[in-house]
Amino acid sequence: MSLLRANIQDVFNEPACETNRGKNATARKKGCSKPLTPGAAAGGCAFDGAKIVLQPITDVAHLIHAPLACEGNSWDNRGAASSGPTLWRTSFTTDLTELDVVMGQGERKLFKAIREIKEAYRPPAIFVYPTCVTALIGDDIEAVCKRAAEKFGLPVVPVNAPGFVGSKNLGNKLAGEALLEHVIGTVEPDDAGAYDINILGEFNLSGEFWLVKPLLDRLGIRVRACIPGDARYFDIACAHRARAAMMVCSTALINLARKMEQRWDIPFFEGSFYGITDTSEALRQISQLLVKKGADPEILGRTEALIAEEEAIAWKKLAAYRPRLEGKRVLLNTGGVKSWSVVHALMEIGIEIVGTSVKKSTVEDKERIKQILKDDNHMFEQMAPRELYAMLSEHKADIMLSGGRTQFIALKAKTPWLDINQERQHPYAGYDGMVELVRQIDLAIHNPIWRQVREPAPWDCQPAVREELPRTKSETATLRAVQEFAGTTAGNFGEC
Structure with a gap:
């Protein structure tokens, strides 16, 4: 447990952060993030957060060392997609029982499970996740993984993020620490180039990164590693040889980006692929960082030409929706990067934002919202279901964009609703994704069902x-x- 406490403290030590460098030694160790209380697992525990970040690594076997219910509660809770391997869709667990706990058979059972996975599936690596039960009984995951790696000749990575240590967001960061300690930098690529980049905090939900990658391919930019969306173990192991990085969701993996910059001199910026303007700006910043790291400056001209071409196509498609959506009011009940990136994207076509949640947003996210909306009156930390219902039933918004948890509030208020979180079925990233988002909003708002349900019974x-x-x-x-x-x-x- 002392090792676990040290790992948690290290998550918040962000030496590459300018704000953090200005603090004294004691305050610096606390990092720039809001402190998290162990046991405060509302919205998902640390194990859940770690699994979210690492499970989209598609060719790896993810082994949960715990009773069966721990894996059952967390399996497949994101709509990430893979373009190849499907091993990540197979659920592995040691299925620890009360008898195993009493008889002290946890470590022996874990070692046996690792051997069975290696013989049956031959994955490039196995990730092992302890949970509350196995952490509390004191199973030495680190020692078992080290012994198994030596015995079977493949990487066995311990992910120390049992649920009781804190929230889902802490688990995201602990997953990043596991990659830093055991995976990134363990393989030297033989094809490193001047146009290699990493994309961090991109989950490829509904395959939306596949709408962005062709743009980078046309510029000759190679994604060395997309962490974690549609990732491969070998690519992540070679990620330290990228020349630049883009951070998509800083709430989850900012510690990974900052420490990779410190260790391997990989500069990064935080951007978004939601919306036309933000997608264009992200492409520009990627090219500019590569030029600073030695790439040919001619890529800047090619980037501008690509942006001009794609923006013209996208705006032409969006022109048909502007008369139908201009002036419509949207309530955005989400968080993180979407709290500002989707806001900007919708305002580009004349949609009015009546409110956006910032519960899971960083300080930088909130500042971006203030700059976009010109004030902070439309920002709310959290809104109780009763308040959400009152706002929608009084027709203060024409549609609500949120996750599945609050969809029934909108439906009860007879208000259109669109899924914007990880469970969604449509990709919204890039130029084509923006057109799809607007199309879905138009379909939801103008669906004739709303006129019917609002008529008297x-x-x-x-x-x-x-x-x-x-x-x-x-x-x-x-x-x-x-x-x-x-x-x-x-x-x-x-x-x-």
């Missing part, structure tokens, strides 16, 4: 011609109760 109205019969006091009281339950007032029945 049949029991809320009566025929236009009907002789009113006298009612008893009991009948009147019952009718009033039914009307109040249905959201109407007595005597407010209209024509159907």
Whole structure:
């Protein structure tokens, strides 16, 4: 456990951060992130966060050393996609039982599971995840992984992120530390070039990075490693030879980007592939960083030519949607990079932002929102379901963009809703992704179902011609109760 505490403390030690360098030695070790309380796992535990970051490495076997339920609760909780290997879709667990715990068989069972995976699947590496149970009983994951790696001749990587140590975001960072300590820099590529980059914090949700990679290919820029979206173990092991990096989601892996810059002199910037302007700016900054690291300056001209061509195509496609969506009001209930990148993307076509959540956003994310919206009145840390419902039912927004957790609030308020989080079915990155996002918003807002569900229910109205019969006091009281339950007032029945 002392080793685990040291690892957690190291996550927040970010020596490459300018703000952090200005602090004294004690404050510097606390890093730039908000401190996390062990056990505060609302929204996902540390194990869940580590699995989210590492599972999209598609050719690796991910072994959960825990009771079966730990893997069942976390498996496949992201919509990441693979262009090749499918091993990551196979669930591996030691299925620890009460008897194993009592008899002290955890480490022996883990070693046996590693051997079985190696013989049956022959993966390039095995990642081992302890959870609360195996961490509390004291199984020495590090020692077992080291012994198994020596015995079987393949990397066996311990990912020390049991759930009780903190939140999902802490688990994201601990996963990055595991890559730094055991994977990145362990293989020397024989084809390193001046146009190699890393993309960090990109999960390839619904395959959306595949809309961006062709743009980089046309510029002759090779993605040495995309961590973790559609990644391969060998590519990540060689990631230290990239010339530059782009950070997509700093909330998850900023520690990885900063320490790679410190160790291997890989400069990075934080950008977004959501929206036309942000996609163009990301391509420019990638090219500029490569030129600073020795690439031919002619790539700058080719980048501008590509941007001009792609923007013209995208704006032409979006022109058809502008008259239908201009002035529509959007409530964005998400966080992280999407709290500002999607805001900017939607404002480009005239959509009004009535609010955006910043619960999972960094300080830099919040500053970007202020610059885009010109004030912070539309930012909210979190909004209770009752407040969300009130805002939507009072028609203060024409559509809500959020994750699946809050979709039923919008549906109850009879308001259009679109999934913008990891469960979504459509890719929204890059120029083509922006067109798809706008198309989906247009389909949701103008779906005729909303006009129908907002009409009075049949029991809320009566025929236009009907002789009113006298009612008893009991009948009147019952009718009033039914009307109040249905959201109407007595005597407010209209024509159907």
